[in-house]
Amino acid sequence: MSETSKRTDHVAIAHDYLTQRGGAEKVVLALQRAFPSAPVYTTLYEPSTTYPEFAASTILTSPLNRVGFLRRSHRLALPFLAWASTRVKVDADHTIVSSSGWAHGFRARGSKVVYCYSPARWLYQRDAYLGSSRLTPASVVLRALSPFLKRWDLRAARSATKYFAISTVVQQRIKETYGLDSEVLPAPHTVDKTIPHEPVDLSPLSPGNGFYLCISRLLPYKNVDVVINAFNDLGLPLVVVGTGPEERRLSGLAGDSVVMVKNLTDGQIQWLYAHCTAVVSSSYEDFGLTPIEGATHGKPSIVLRWGGFLDTIAEGRTGVYFDEPVPSAVVAAVEKSRATEWDDDAIRAHADFFTEEHFARRLRDEIARLDADSAPSRVHPDS
Structure with missing residues (x-):
């Protein structure tokens, strides 16, 4: 892991922050398998709280990553993430962006292909994100920053070369929020059926006929x-x-x-x-x-x-x-x-x-199309 530095790649991957284990992080791991040599750019990276597989990746972080307590609680970093995102510079021919609100604002030298889970919930669905309409420290901060963040977010979205949406409802939301067309590409399941099963102690339940x-x-x-x-x-x-x-x-x-x-x-x-x-x-x-x-x-x-x-x-x-x-x-x-x-x-x-195969194939096809459009005589190997 290091802060973003000068390097040139054919394909790079960008993600909001690698500080937790969830579906979006599983998608990033799938992107890594599709483009094995691609580095991952992110604002924050905390190895102890995300998937251990990222330890084998080249992770490049924003300056914000130096602040340890923000790595351990990324929600506290919200007031600083737009600033941190604009300081992530990706020097690659193509950047595949895994984003629910920040990584689409990374500065990319080449094309920017955004895979969007949703336009930022904390901006456009604030009460649902926070769980209440009442005033809290988090809601006060969001209300104060929202005008600036919405302008920043719209500029970031419109810097994309191509938008993919994870579902039809997100496709509609992208159109309503940004005025952009997008293509639906379902996220892959990443279930590895070869992994040995490890029982979980459910003795407090006495599940009997199942749970x-x-x-x-x-x-x-x-x-x-x-x-x-x-x-x-x-x-x-x-x-x-x-x-x-x-x-x-x-x-x-x-x-x-x-x-x-x-x-x-x-x-x-x-x-x-x-x-x-x-x-x-x-x-x-x-x-x-x-x-x-x-x-x-x-x-x-x-x-x-x-x-x-x-x-x-x-x-x-x-x-x-x-x-x-x-x-x-x-x-x-x-x-x-x-x-x-x-x-x-x-x-x-x-x-x-x-399947992951369908997901990876569509993204590789998109990168090949962008290569062909920019330099028809130039051929790149898969990253």
């Missing part, structure tokens, strides 16, 4: 409290996997049928998917990766009829929807799922539409 699984960052808009309250009412076993600022509050809500775990290995996550009854989410998801990961194990999903879940669920074949994030709706959907006879093979086949 339901909710994997999520513990943020307000993820609505994990809705799922917990529903399973408190149902009395069915629920395993919640995740960390985040809502952790203490959610732990206080969890009844005897709910267990919360965190910092699991990939082998433990795969064990949970393989042994669960179904995946559950009440989140406002821009994509919705966990239903696909569950589907690779033949598991159905019970999810909110919203956003990215509309792209990743085949209703009645791979899962069921509920229409609003309230416990009673989740309870009804769980009961409907329990009354349904699911076809494991059909669910697994659905997951094949979201």
